[in-house]
Amino acid sequence: MTLKLSPPDSFDRAKMNDLIKRRFFYDNSFAIYGGITGQYDFGPMGCDLVDNMLAEWHKHFVIQERMLKVNCSILTPETVLKASGHVDKFADYMVKDVKSGECFRLDHLIKQHFEKKMADKKTSQEEKEIIKRKINLLEGMTMEEMDGVVKEYDMKSPLTGNDLSDAVEFNLMFPICIGPTGTLKGFLRPETAQGIFVNFKRLLEYNQGKLPFACAQVGNAYRNEISPRSGLLRVREFTMAEIEHFCDPDDKSHNKFSQVAGVEVTLYSACAQMDGESAKRTTIGEAVRGLGLPSLGLLSTPMEVGALDFFLSDRSYILGHLPTQADVTVREALNQSPPPHFTHASRWYRHVESFGHNERLNFPGERRSLEQLTGGRQKGLVANETLGYFMARIQQYLLKIGVNPKKLRFRQHLSNEMAHYACDCWDAECLTSYGWIECVGCADRSAYDLTQHTKGSSVKMCVERLLKEPQMVDSVVAVTDKGAIGKAFKKDAKAVQEALASLSSEESEKMDKALSENGEYELNGYKLSRAMVPSFKKEQKKVHVEEVVPSVIEPSFGVGRVFYALLEHSFRVREDDDKRTFFSLPPVVAPIKVSVLPLSSKQDFVPFTDKLADALTELNLPVRVDDSTGSIGRRYARTDEIAIPFGVTVDFDTVNNTPHTVTLRERDSTEQVRMPIDEVPLTVKKLADGKILWKEVTDKWPKFVAQETTK
């Protein structure tokens, strides 16, 4: 995540935060007890907005794509997270103030220190250049390297000026003991994905054994952040909405890809980032098929080798496919098995440079496309159709709920930030006053997770795939003496026969050897003798299916981050009054759809207000009645603040004239029409569901102008 301070045009974060706090969209948890960092409570507005975002998410993904959905445990035993790699790897580096004990995240501390130095007039130009370079290197540094930087610059605690401890790794998971004995160790899950992976077999069965299928999960996850800041962007408790799409590893096409191929996206590729270029507009179809970015289809510069390496994450594959004329140094460097953070082309370039060669990447006369070099596995910038399909669908969802399309891009992970098993990963990033922030990740995780859990649990996680044509395979089969086995095991004889029939060739050979050497062999607890299994024979078997571990494409939504970006993108200040701030949320996600405002507190207004509010409620529309004594303008402003898109005013004309009419107002334009009160509920329902637009209302009913400013 890049956290640059590049505030969009005239956005005033303090002003927005004031509104958020005042109308309780969200606020610090447990504030009456002094609050707690990194935890937030969502008030009525925030809670309803999140719920509406998730309801739309459910429709957009789960229902429209006919996905499965699960809801799995958050308390997770250690063995599960050991297998997934979280116990060993899910850590940040941390230093402590040696006196106060205050903890700091190491990379943040260094960055903060450097930023201060960069802003300092006393820092020379030369020093600034060095610091700039070090900031760029920061993300790929080991703990020891970072520790070296802290010592080199003699960094102290930014709060107290005290010395800092050596760096340590701090695992971000919250440990927990399950049950009363304290012996069953576990953690609060750090992501929802694992719950889907451990249920893979059940889900596959539910899907009648067929690929592809997708499974979604929405729920909480927990990360014990070292020093959370940046409001909702870095918290200890958060909601994720994740999808795991399981597909054939050799066929990542998507049957609905053609429906999204024309969707325009802004892509900020790994190469563009490395080359200091900007993001590019293209269609997702071009990005996957590689038509729009031909320069990427060639391989001759170090950058291109790096890019290839990046795309494939498979060094041995590159070695096998390198042009024969490739400089020996390329092979040498590849064989050096550089650590993962060297696979990035620019780093690798430096690494290779350390060998003292300069002409090492010379492939004279041979410029081949990426597609040729990868045997068709990789054509364009985005690794495959399924990944591209989800990127387009993610964008459609974000725009539907109100994200500003000009402040949305997809950034490709650099290889040093991508998990080592991932093939390709694109983050949907939103531009906010904190810079571009990652809101949705979309990664091709390959077969990593299922492979890990197969190892961890000894339960095989794979699918059977029909072979194009049956194959003959050699197998070693036990020849049994049924009589001897029946006599020895009686009612268990059948089970023993079955166990013998299902032996693999390796097991058969092992057993044959053991019986020859020791005369007996234990199988599933049964002691077998040579007499029971006199011999083994070699057979040819016809096999129709093969087992493959599915690949996983994972769109993963940080719900709180999308929520925050949405608030920034929809925050508005009225042109004529900079104290009137509001959120311009689309009706589909607005927490309350309509307000009812009686112009007077006189008793004869009450039946109209009540009847209208009840009729709206009857249609399951969240309604807010504001019968307080403020001026109508002030009450409109209050309803605008909480993003209510439509407001109905019951005025003196309503009460005194038949047919009874009211005014209906739209939040963003502040336009009003006058219409019969009985027409209001269904009209608002259609507006709220997005079935009609405001324009259709203003076309149909006369405009009304007087009310907003009058008492």
Next chain:
Amino acid sequence: MTLKLSPPDSFDRAKMNDLIKRRFFYDNSFAIYGGITGQYDFGPMGCDLVDNMLAEWHKHFVIQERMLKVNCSILTPETVLKASGHVDKFADYMVKDVKSGECFRLDHLIKQHFEKKMADKKTSQEEKEIIKRKINLLEGMTMEEMDGVVKEYDMKSPLTGNDLSDAVEFNLMFPICIGPTGTLKGFLRPETAQGIFVNFKRLLEYNQGKLPFACAQVGNAYRNEISPRSGLLRVREFTMAEIEHFCDPDDKSHNKFSQVAGVEVTLYSACAQMDGESAKRTTIGEAVRGLGLPSLGLLSTPMEVGALDFFLSDRSYILGHLPTQADVTVREALNQSPPPHFTHASRWYRHVESFGHNERLNFPGERRSLEQLTGGRQKGLVANETLGYFMARIQQYLLKIGVNPKKLRFRQHLSNEMAHYACDCWDAECLTSYGWIECVGCADRSAYDLTQHTKGSSVKMCVERLLKEPQMVDSVVAVTDKGAIGKAFKKDAKAVQEALASLSSEESEKMDKALSENGEYELNGYKLSRAMVPSFKKEQKKVHVEEVVPSVIEPSFGVGRVFYALLEHSFRVREDDDKRTFFSLPPVVAPIKVSVLPLSSKQDFVPFTDKLADALTELNLPVRVDDSTGSIGRRYARTDEIAIPFGVTVDFDTVNNTPHTVTLRERDSTEQVRMPIDEVPLTVKKLADGKILWKEVTDKWPKFVAQETTK
């Protein structure tokens, strides 16, 4: 909760569990790693069913009642749960197997031991009588008393026969450390309610300072159960849906009560339970107004005194209202300050008996109604309109989602099981194969929670209530020397003046004394001298409002328990084939609304199947396409199993004849009609939303009979 084994008519739990597991409604979490007790993963069917139940809950309560909704942190600092009482009191008693370390919940262990003894032929009738009595007493026993029972009967570990440790209290909350230093202790919340209470001030402000209002929250809670059993009924991680309705403590009427007064409910009152009577049918109106149960309006027997005590939970109030002729022993017993579990009439009876009196409850000639005795605070069986209103709404909700009305009752808490602060509490219980299980609690928690958090946080949680007429109150006010204060504090002078103006009378007196004695006083960090505040004067102030702490009525849903009861209530076996089991869930909560089944795998069926499925999906209806090769009857059975209420079959007539028609089938009746394919999507949408009934479909379209059994 009563956990009697009284299975309903011919229900086969093993058969249902087989279906639940096979079609992955839910199952043990982390099963591939051996599973874990007390935790469950909800598969596609279970997850969608819960989501639909909660969506309906949101409409029924949050939208229809215009409630606020929040989503608060689960990680909760210790101070918060100390104030709420959970740190000290949220515990069960536990014994350990001294050798294996296995833990047992004490009351469960005793009950299990006794049940075994009761079933033993060797146990004499006399012994059985004693054991029966002890089982009845169990719930009110102290830890020491229970420990005594364990020793008296020489109980051993039921698993190993080993000796058991002495009993200990075991707090059921999961402890957790927040942040990297390990110093901030907390817990996973054991209920969602506290998040609402700590946000009370913000919510009140959001509601513009007015009572009553309600706030809802849906989310996870955690209890580290000692030895969870009984499937979903006792788990460590569960979803709650709670509502806190804040109202004037002296006015618990409800403005919509008249809308539900006629709702018939089955009430199992505390008195009926104590007297061994059965539950009674009445209307909620009668239950609140006390018309239907006149015998409860009188107070002359020990039972009635107990009932009164029970209703009020306020011994001093009873003492003040006792008839003057009341036997001295009654007063004596009340003044004994019996421990809470003695307040139950029958226990109290025994307690009083121990004083050696027999005529202690003699109120000659004076039989007064409960209403008279409570000064109008308590009229009927249910404490007040708001409590009654929610009971009726809870019932309406449960019936809407498919709970069997014959297997639903409200059971009033006995005073020894009710939290000591509660005024009245009724559990909505569902009859299952585990007996009557508590699914929804509905309690009047009085002002307890807000009072506790006011104490804990020093932040006042109350509302201002307009006095009927203004009152004059004495107050002590500081007379200040503005010049001296201005000179001393400059720009802070205004803040100092304001602080002085807002002093309470007590603070003023304290300050006056301190200034006289020491010559100075520190106020909000400002040092004040006598010269700045030369004197204090007494004033009479006119006061228009008073502060009161709101009462809380709390409907609290155990979502997993409602879910389980719903499954049992809707489990069905086809009369003609006992292998065909299914769930008869109402369309509104059914996970998938419609299936599409092509009768043949021929290519010309595909366009019809696809187009229909897409059209249904377009209407946001969850659809399942089953194009597998099984017979149509078998495929219907598969869709019935997962409760799909409607099924469309694309057959040869569809493909060959125009207009293209299909069959539409209803799950419970297995009736089918033949209708044009284009009419299907909207018809199913209306059926799924409950806008039309199946009968309207069979009235309109010709019945179809042939298909179910043919290939």
